[in-house]
Amino acid sequence: MTDPNSRDLLPQGTTTEAQLVRVARALAPVVAAHAERTERERTLAEPSAEALREAGLFTIGTPRRYGGHGAGVRAAADVCAELATGCASSSWLVGIVYGAALFASQLPDEVRTAIWKSDPDAVLCGAANPSGSVTAVPDGLELDGRWPWISGIDHASWVLLGIVREDRGGPERGLALVPASALTVADTWHMAGMRGTGSRTAVASRLFVPDEQFVSFAEIAEGIGIRRHPGEARVIFPLSINLPLVGTGVGIARGALERVVRDLAGGKRSVSPLHALTAEAAPHQLNVAQAATLIDTATLHLRRAADEIDEAARAGRRPDLETRARLRMDGSHAMRCAREAVSLLLDTAGASSFSDDSPLQRAWRDIGTASRHAALSVETSRELYGRVLLGRSLPHTDVI
Known part of the structure; x- marks a missing residue:
């Protein structure tokens, strides 16, 4: 199979989860054709990234309200399984972007609009493990430090950084959403396997994060997403x-x-x-x-x-x-x-x-x-x- 003609792989109208899986199956030989280049460059080869983007597989976790598929976990798992028969790194990044979109979907609507209204195909990624230092400042937080192992950061528009902030009740672990352009990326990804995921290190220096761009794991576990956005499926973290x-x-x-x-x-x-x-x-x-x-x-x-x-x-x-x-x-x-x-x-x-x-x-x-x-x-x-x-x-x- 040659590179697909972008979204022609997807039928017009609402896409079912079964159709997403069939699209992934059709794309497996496409990403396989670039698997060696993906591994050699230690990041997703641009032809593979473009094929996945054009086929809509970077938006399977994006809420439908913002032009995504809002797919369930079963569909996402099946999509990743199909893609991995061709290229494991391509598959992993689709899974990472799916999870990051679920995290971001828990944020208030004004933040979600900033992410997806102007760019429905926005790629998100992140590192859930807490790192860096966090300083409380008026109306938000200031971040400094390094966050390793962020798969897909080379292709991302937004990044979720795991942090621990001090709340009234004590330490609170969660995620801060920041624009990828505000980060410096250190090339630290030198691994035996999954080389093409480009899981490099993000570096922040006095980076301001508004309060509304933070969500705690406790809030996700308690269902803040469905309270903020009725009608959407609950995220069962993790x-x-x-x-x-x-x-x-x-x-x-x-x-x-x-x-x-x-x-x-x-x-x-x-x-x-x-x-x-x-x-x-x-x-x-x-x-x-x-x-x-x-x-x-x-x-x-x-x-x-x-x-x-x-x-x-x-x-x-x-x-x-x-x-x-x-x-x-x-x-x-x-x-x-x-x-x-x-x-x-x-x-x-x-x-x-x-x-x-x-x-x-x-x-x-x-x-x-x-x-x-x-x-x-x-x-x-x-x-x-x-x-x-x-x-x-x-x-x-x-x-x-």
């Missing part, structure tokens, strides 16, 4: 934000499975003296079957979690703690299954798959990096879920 990124991991594994199956079914010769073809060897048959089952398991857990979050979001309710802990476990377990599937497939593909020009080698590095994102840690999720199931106490936090 699950609404994190689950699409799990879709990237599932898509990486699917792409690896498709490639290995194609190579084996195409007559790849065996290095074993027992078989002429690799596909004839029972151990490799079992590896492929196990990898496919792990990918199915990952998909089922991801979709179950996403469907439950969408149902709760549409109803405007926040799931109880045990359900949230289980759904977080769903996402982390899905990512771990995807990583294990890729490992099995590389066992079957052999040492040649680790050559620098092999897409399987990139898949191995990408899933190895993405699956260890702090928000997707299976170790943390397992401990949280176990504590909840056993009635053990948890520290007060709004990020579970």
Whole structure:
């Protein structure tokens, strides 16, 4: 498939979530064609960025009121899974932009209008972990410092910076929205995997942020978005934000499975003296079957979690703690299954798959990096879920 003719991929009128997924499937070979350049440049290659922008996939989380798709988590996760079969970094950035749009959608309407009215295609990104220093000033905050690991900052118009501000009740963790043009970007992204995400460091110096451009995680958890904007789905923080990124991991594994199956079914010769073809060897048959089952398991857990979050979001309710802990476990377990599937497939593909020009080698590095994102840690999720199931106490936090 050649580069698409921009929005011609999307039918006229209201776009359904199923149509968004089909668009992502059609774009997978487009971003795949530029995956090497994306990795080499350590940022999303401009042809891929343009294709995603023109197809409307950077606006799947933008509220419909501002020309976006206002898509649910299940659709975002499926979109990311489709794109990741072609380019994991492209997929990850679509997931990041989706999550950042959900965060920004919690802000007052005058802020949302400033973001999207003049530019419905505005790309947002951010770093949720608190960093930098915060000083209270009249009518707002002043920020100084560095915020690392901001995926997509090279293409962003607005950036959400994780901060802790002092409120009357004590420290309050949340996000400050700032224009990307007000930040300096330090080129600190030198990683083994997910190189094309361009997750560089933002630097702020005495940057003023009006009070209305800050939203706390506690406010998001309590449903400030649906109080401010009736009729929109509730954001279930952090699950609404994190689950699409799990879709990237599932898509990486699917792409690896498709490639290995194609190579084996195409007559790849065996290095074993027992078989002429690799596909004839029972151990490799079992590896492929196990990898496919792990990918199915990952998909089922991801979709179950996403469907439950969408149902709760549409109803405007926040799931109880045990359900949230289980759904977080769903996402982390899905990512771990995807990583294990890729490992099995590389066992079957052999040492040649680790050559620098092999897409399987990139898949191995990408899933190895993405699956260890702090928000997707299976170790943390397992401990949280176990504590909840056993009635053990948890520290007060709004990020579970």
